[in-house]
Amino acid sequence: IAGITQAPTSQILAAGRRMTLRCTQDMRHNAMYWYRQDLGLGLRLIHYSNTAGTTGKGEVPDGYSVSRANTDDFPLTLASAVPSQTSVYFCASSDQVGQPQHFGDGTRLSIL
Amino acid sequence: SQQGEEDPQALSIQEGENATMNCSYKTSINNLQWYRQNSGRGLVHLILIRSNEREKHSGRLRVTLDTSKKSSSLLITASRAADTASYFCATDGNNQGGKLIFGQGTELSVKP
Numbered sequence: 001i002a003g004i005t006q007a008p009t010s011q012i013l014a015a016g017r018r019m020t021l022r023c024t025q026d027m028r029h030n031a032m033y034w035y036r037q038d039l040g041l042g043l044r045l046i047h048y049s050n051t052a053g054t055t056g057k058g059e060v061p062d063g064y065s066v067s068r069a070n071t072d073d074f075p076l077t078l079a080s081a082v083p084s085q086t087s088v089y090f091c092a093s094s095d096q097v098g099q100p101q102h103f104g105d106g107t108r109l110s111i112l
Numbered sequence: 113s114q115q116g117e118e119d120p121q122a123l124s125i126q127e128g129e130n131a132t133m134n135c136s137y138k139t140s141i142n143n144l145q146w147y148r149q150n151s152g153r154g155l156v157h158l159i160l161i162r163s164n165e166r167e168k169h170s171g172r173l174r175v176t177l178d179t180s181k182k183s184s185s186l187l188i189t190a191s192r193a194a195d196t197a198s199y200f201c202a203t204d205g206n207n208q209g210g211k212l213i214f215g216q217g218t219e220l221s222v223k224p
Contacts, residue, residue, distance in 0.1 A: 098143065
């Protein structure tokens with residue numbers, strides 16, 4: 001593993017199902033982030049974690065939850081998926097908040 | 113609302129020409145960052161310019177920052193077909209707790 005690994009790379013999901021997107025980093029970065037990218041809307045922050053054990057809400061947190069049990073992992077859970085959550089999801093990390101972020105290659109999620 | 117807004121939304125040039133992209137933002141910042149995204153991939157950090165800096169260079173990239181106008185520009189000199197990508201600015205605002213806010217990006221196409 002080098003950098004940020006996201007899984008799965010793509011997924012088609014029925015509405016109402018629960019889904020967890022996985023994100024792992026091997027850079028020992030303190031901060032981690034989840035974004036969604038939608039055409040015409042750019043990247044929007046869903047949730048973030050400044051350090052292991054802490055999380056915070058971003059711009060569009062509704063319908064999503066995260067946990068940060070350790071430094072390396074930052075999973076994003078959709079408790080009950082809805083079609084408006086169809087998007088490309090990116091996980092990112094940075095050594096400290098405000099510093100350059102390293103991104104994974106995204107998870108393309110379609111909710112039907 | 114988006115902190116950073118890029119202009120133009122799309123730019124098409126010939127190989128060898130220079131490409132200039134602009135970013136405007138609304139509030140005071142600690143730093144401004146530029147990222148690149150190739151199709152189907154995650155964002156890659158290019159350059160960070162601090163609020164007390166006016167210009168920064170990295171290879172063929174030149175970034176300027178005018179805090180009085182709340183604007184930044186990214187210049188790519190002697191462009192190559194491989195520079196074809198989307199380019200995003202992101203601001204680390206004074207009151208954002210270290211979270212970056214991304215603009216909607218400029219889609220650059222460099223024709224061989």
